[in-house]
Amino acid sequence: MIITCPHCQTKYQVTYEAIGSVGRKVQCAYCQRAWQQEPVRPEAPPEPADQLFEAMAEDGLDEALAAEEKAVAAELAQRLAAEQERETKPAGELDPAVIRKRQKAFLRRQSALIAHLPLARLRRAARVGGALVLCGLIGLFYFGRVQLVERIPSLAGVYASLGMGVNVVGLDFSNITAQRALRDGKDVLIVSAQLVGLLPDPVAVPPVVVTLLDPAGAAIYEWSVTPSVRDLMAGERSSFDTQLALPPGEAARMRLSFGATAGNVAPRQTTPISGNAGPSAPQAPISPEHP
Known part of the structure; x- marks a missing residue:
């Protein structure tokens, strides 16, 4: 019971x-x-x-x-x-896990109190504003690179190092050829290419500068050609060709660029010279080049 x-x-x-x-x-x-x-x-x-x-x-x-x-x-x-x-147990002998838990709780309470202070709000607003300004600068640097290079040509090298070439001319070259030939017993360099429009609005076509380079890349001879077309727009093409009698025998490459533009901003291309030269002008290969 x-x-x-x-x-x-x-x-x-x-x-x-x-x-x-x-x-x-x-x-x-x-x-x-x-x-x-x-x-x-x-x-x-x-x-x-x-x-x-x-x-x-x-x-x-x-x-x-x-x-x-x-x-x-x-x-x-x-x-x-x-x-x-x-x-009677001293505070130093408390369980480390209990101490960490109390510290985290204290920090949470402290952060909650600080977050409502005017200075904390000002700092948050400054951080948000700084982030927005940075995003705006990055967008301008990427989407407005053509306008930036037009105003500051030295930025073209920065974009080129980042793999983002900038073409402020609105024109480019394609189908470039350079060939040596014999005509009437003389060595002749024949250069031909196509001009390509890139912008939706018509762009005036400046003179084309032909530069011969030695194997080290130094310019040894240069002349300009005025294309027959006056302007081009996106999707339009125009062919041009020029000849040089008795080209320098040490010429290894040929470079095309547009004249009357900011030097390092204009698009440039080089191409090898092919064909047979005369006895006084040894054969020199020339390859396309993008500086």
């Missing part, structure tokens, strides 16, 4: 015989208070064998209560010692 302390509600498992038929006074091992325990009638009468041990069970109840009292006292002493140890 189970009896319950009416003061602290601690429950105990005892036999019916330990209480007896008239009840007895018992003491709680937890709160140390006593009460008169009334008998609890079992549903069925006890067996004869149980009646033989009624007196022994009553003595066993005292022993059980005493053992329970010792166990409860030991548990209370253990809890008290643990609480005292936690109270």
Whole structure:
């Protein structure tokens, strides 16, 4: 049977015989208070064998209560010692995980407070404004590169180093050939190419400058040709050719460029010279070049 302390509600498992038929006074091992325990009638009468041990069970109840009292006292002493140890434990011996958790919580609270200060708002606005200005400069540098190079020709080299050649003329060369030939026993250099329009609006075609280069890339001879077409627009092409009698024998390459433009901004192309030269002008290959 189970009896319950009416003061602290601690429950105990005892036999019916330990209480007896008239009840007895018992003491709680937890709160140390006593009460008169009334008998609890079992549903069925006890067996004869149980009646033989009624007196022994009553003595066993005292022993059980005493053992329970010792166990409860030991548990209370253990809890008290643990609480005292936690109270007297130095701050440096706290669990590192607990310290990190407290630090993170403190930093979150501090950041939340700082974020609402006027100076913090000003810094955020400055960062956003700086990012927008940077994006605008990058967009201008990329999409407005033609206009920038027109105003600052030295930027053409910067774009070329980044692999973004800038053509501010609006014209380009294609199908370039340079060939040596013999005519009337004389060595002749024949140059031909096509001019290509790149812009949607008509672009005036400037003179074309033909430059002969030696194997080291140095210019050794130069002349200009005025194309027959006056202007070109996107999708339009115009052919031109020119000849040079008795070209220099050391010429290795031929370069085409547009005259009357900012030197390093105008598109240039070089091409090898092919064909057979006369006895006084050895054969010199010339290849296309993009400076």
